[in-house]
Amino acid sequence: DDASAPTSAPTTSDESQIRTVFDDPNNFNVKHPLMNTWTLWFTKPPSGKGDNWNELLKEVISFDSVEEFWGIYNNITPTSDLALKSDYHLFKKGVRPEWEDSQNKHGGKWAFQFKEKKAVNIDALWLHVMLAAIGENLEDEDDNEVMGVVVNVRRGFYRIGLWTRTVGKALPGDAGKGRTFEQGKETLMKIGRRFKAALQLKDNEMVEFSGHTDAAHAGSTRAKAKLTV
């Protein structure tokens, strides 16, 4: 029909026509944008020779489309194959997955430990949590709470966590947003319930929230939970 179309292109691939990866995985011309750019990080298990945390925490790659996510996911070591003391972290770009990051230091996390390691499909669970994060199913657009998600591989358990920017309190930079502590807490509870749904947990399997500084002061991540869903 169009005589000016490049002759090398297949007859069906008019450039003005939308071609998704489902139409042609080798010659698509549109990709699905994510709301945020996400960065995947990896924590290497310590070698036992006194390595410092900064050398163990590595930035792997950042991405901002659905297609790119799957290219990465399909070509990276599955969680079930990772050595003990490894972590994957999937965080919004610009936020380091550490308590000390300025955007995390007033925050906390929802977390659940899977103690029966052989009984759970950790690869599917971690995938579903990542999809809930990048698909923006964990928070509503103005919540501005989700910082990232993390999976920890340990001897006795897998743990999946969701880091939030606050513990419900308004932060100094948030002046004017007019969110009361009760409203902030309700936002965290809503995010916790969605996180629990993404993990496909039963009602009686409780997901617990703790502030990062509580955990820091307790000297471990086993801080006492403030909220549960």
Place this chain on the structure above:
Amino acid sequence: DTNKPVEPAQPTAGMQALKSARFLQVRNESVIYPEGIKSPNPALNQGTKSKGRQYDKDFLLQFKDVFKEKPSVDWDMKVKETVGDGSGDSARPSTGR
């Protein structure tokens, strides 16, 4: 001269497509997906403020077996340097995949 001339790996068609593809305007362009492919749940993107970039799990999972391109030609080396092959310090021998 220790620098053996190595033919640089060429990006695949899929890698190039990902790089050159433009972002879909999810709210303003209606995509007709091939038969059997579900569209993103429209309810997720009907909020007045939504940029149309929310996707439900069932929509996202459809890409799993469709797009398997490595992010770059040197990806395997990058994974080995950062994540390793999963063998860690264990006795498991590393397997060339």
